[in-house]
Amino acid sequence: MTKTGKTRRRRKEARPDEILRAALEEFDDKGFAHSTLAGIATRAGISRTTIYLYYDTKEAIFEAAIRNSVERAIDDVAGIANAAKGDFRTLFSNAIDVIYDRLVKGNAAIFFRILVAEGHLMPDLVGFYHREILSKGEMAIRALIERGIATGELSEDCRSDDMHLFVSPAIFAALWVRLFNRIDPLDIDAFKASHVRLVTDALLARP
Amino acid sequence: MTKTGKTRRRRKEARPDEILRAALEEFDDKGFAHSTLAGIATRAGISRTTIYLYYDTKEAIFEAAIRNSVERAIDDVAGIANAAKGDFRTLFSNAIDVIYDRLVKGNAAIFFRILVAEGHLMPDLVGFYHREILSKGEMAIRALIERGIATGELSEDCRSDDMHLFVSPAIFAALWVRLFNRIDPLDIDAFKASHVRLVTDALLARP
Amino acid sequence: MTKTGKTRRRRKEARPDEILRAALEEFDDKGFAHSTLAGIATRAGISRTTIYLYYDTKEAIFEAAIRNSVERAIDDVAGIANAAKGDFRTLFSNAIDVIYDRLVKGNAAIFFRILVAEGHLMPDLVGFYHREILSKGEMAIRALIERGIATGELSEDCRSDDMHLFVSPAIFAALWVRLFNRIDPLDIDAFKASHVRLVTDALLARP
C-alpha cells in the first residue's frame, strides 16, 4: 500500500472537484477562450488527458463549473429570502452583504464576467446563468421590497422599479475590482455601505 | 486625375478608419480572443494582409480602436462638465443621458466589456481606458456633486461617496443589454429614469 | 464450489473466445484502423484492460481472430477436396456453394476485406491468410479440375488457367454485398448460379 496508491484512490472521488477548482482558477485568470486544458491540467497537477476521464470537452468543464457554483448560490439566495425579521434597512443591508460576498469574493462574478465577454458562444449557459442566479437574486430583492411595502415602510411606488437597479452597484464593484484594483483600488466595504445607504435613503424617502 | 484616381486617394486616407470600424464590429460581435483578422478584413472588404500595412498586430488594432473611440468620449465628457446651469436633478439627469447614450448605444461599453474579460492580457490598455474614460467620467460626476454642494442643494456628506456608485447602474445596463436582451429585455429608458430618481432622491434627501 | 465459482471458471476459459467474437464484430463493423479496444471491450461486456490479460496488442487480437477463423476454414476446404463423386458440374457447384457460404455469410470475407485495405501494415498476416486460406482454396479447385481432366470431362487445356479466375466472382460478391447492398442489392443465389454456369459452360465446351 504505497503512498502513491493511497493518493490514487483518494483522488478518484476528488478528481472532478479538483479539476473544477483548477478550471475555475484558469478561467478566472484567462477567460474562457484563452484558457487551455494544459493550464487546467497543470493547476490540477494531472495530465492533460486525465481531464477527459471526467469531462468530455472544454465547454463541458465550463458548464460543470458554472453549475457547480450555482448550487451553492441557490442556497445563499434562499438565505436572503428567508431572512430573519427586522426593518427594511437591516434586511436590505444583510442581503447586500451576502451578494457582495458571493460576487466579489466568490465565484459568481467570474462567470458573469466571462459570459459578458463570450456568452454569445454559449447561449444555453447564458440562459442557465440568468435563470438560476440572476433571476433568483432579483426575486429575493423583490421579496424584500414587498415585505417593506407590506409593513408600510416603503411606498407602493417602489414596486415599479427594475429590481436589477438595486443590485447593480454590486455587480459593478465585482467587475471593477478584477479590472482596476491595481490601478485604482476600491474600498469595498465603504462602497458597499454607500450602496446600501443610497438605496435605502432613496426608497425610504418616498412618500 | 480619373475617378478611380480620386477613389484611390480617398481610400488611402480612409483605410485606417475603415479598418477600425470593421474591427469594432468584429470585436463587438466576438470579443477580442474570438475575433480574427479574417473577420475584420471581410467586414472591411479588403484582404487580410492589407491590414498589416496599417497595423502591426491584432493588439495594435485593438489599441487603435480604443484610442480612436476615446477621443470622442473626451469631448462628450467635457460637455457634461461644462453643462448649462440648472438644478442638480436636471444636471445629473442630463449627464446620465449622455453616459447612457455612449455606453448603451455607443462604443464605450464594447471596450469595457472586452477589457473586463480579457484585460489581463493588455494591462496598458486597461490603464489607458481607466485614465482616459472612466476617471474623466468620475471627475465630471464629482464636479456635478461639488456644484450641488456649492449651491447648497447637496449635503457635504455626498462628497465622501465613491463617485462610481452613481454611475454604476449605467454600466450594469450596458452589459446587461448585450448579454440578456433576448432572454429578458431591459426597458432602458425606464431603467435610466429609475436610476436618476434613485440617486437624486437619495442625495437630495441628505440633511 | 458455488455457482459463481463455476461461472467464473467457465468464464476464465471462455474469455479468449468471447474477446475474439467481440473483436470480430468490431472489425466487421469498423475495419481494423477504426476499431477500438473500447469497442471490443464493450461488446464483450468486460473492461478495456481485461483484454490485455489475454492479448498483448490490438494487432495480436486481430491475428488471433484470423487464425481462429482459419482453423475452421481448413476443415471446410478439406470437405471440398474430399467431396463425394459426381460429374464436374455437380462437384464444382458444391464447391462454390461452400465458398459462398464461407465468404458471404461467414467470416472469411471480413478478413479479406480488411487485409485488402490495411494489409500493408501486417504483411505477415497477409502471408498467413494467403497460405492458409486462399492457396488451400485454390488447391481444392485445382484438384477438381484435375479430376475432371482425369475423367475426360475437361480438356487438358483447363489446367493452364489461373485457378483464382474460377473463384473470383465469389470474392467480388462478398465485397459487393458489404459495400453496396443498400444501394443496389445483389441476388446472391442468382449470382451464384450464373457464376457456376459461366465457369462450367466455358470449361466443358473446350475440346
Add this chain to the structure above:
Amino acid sequence: MTKTGKTRRRRKEARPDEILRAALEEFDDKGFAHSTLAGIATRAGISRTTIYLYYDTKEAIFEAAIRNSVERAIDDVAGIANAAKGDFRTLFSNAIDVIYDRLVKGNAAIFFRILVAEGHLMPDLVGFYHREILSKGEMAIRALIERGIATGELSEDCRSDDMHLFVSPAIFAALWVRLFNRIDPLDIDAFKASHVRLVTDALLARP
C-alpha cells in the same frame, strides 16, 4: 524575379492537382484512416497547413480525389460503349482491356479498395462511386451484350445474368495485385486472356 518567385506563381494553379496526386499516393499506401495530412504534405513538398488553403478537411481531399478520378473514368467508359464494330469476342476483349488498364494500373481500384474497408464512414461517396463508376461500367457491358444479341451472336439468355459477373475477375485481379503480388505474383496479361476466354466461350456456347 527569383526562382522561388516563379515557383510560387506556377504552383498556384497547380497546387490542387499536386495535392490530389500526393493524396492519392498516400491513400494508396496507407488507406484512408492511416493516411495523415503530414504524409500528404510531405509527398507534395508543402507544409501541412498549406493544404487547408485548398481543401477544408481530410475527407474533402478524399472526395476531391475520388471525383477527380471519376471524371476521366467516365470518358473511358464512353469509349467502351462507342467502340468500333467487330465480333463480340473482339469487342468484349477491348472493353476488358480498358477496364484492366483503369483498375489495375489506374486509380479506380485504389478507391474501390478503400471504400470496401472504410466506406461505412462515407456513405455518400459510396453512392457516388457506385453511380458514377460501377453502374456506368455495368451499362457499357450490358450494351455490348445487347449488341451481341442483336447480331445474333449471343443467346437472349445472356441478358438475364448479372452484368457484374462478367467484370468481377478484373476487380479481383486489381485487389489481388495490391495485396499478394510480392507473395504470389499474378500474370496479369495471362489472367486477362483467361478471363476473356472464359466469358466469351461461355456466352457464345449458349444456344
Add this chain to the structure above:
DNA sequence: AATGAATGAGGCTTCATTCAT
C-alpha cells in the same frame, strides 16, 4: 482474474503573421 485510473504519442485544425509579387 479483473479493473479503474492515468498518461504519452500522435492526429486534425485554426490563425496570426511573413514572403514575394
Add this chain to the structure above:
DNA sequence: CATGAATGAAGCCTCATTCAT
C-alpha cells in the same frame, strides 16, 4: 498600395497502453 500564397505555433481531442490495486 494591395494581395495571394505559405507557414509555424498552438490548441483540442482520441486511443492504445501501463500502473497499482
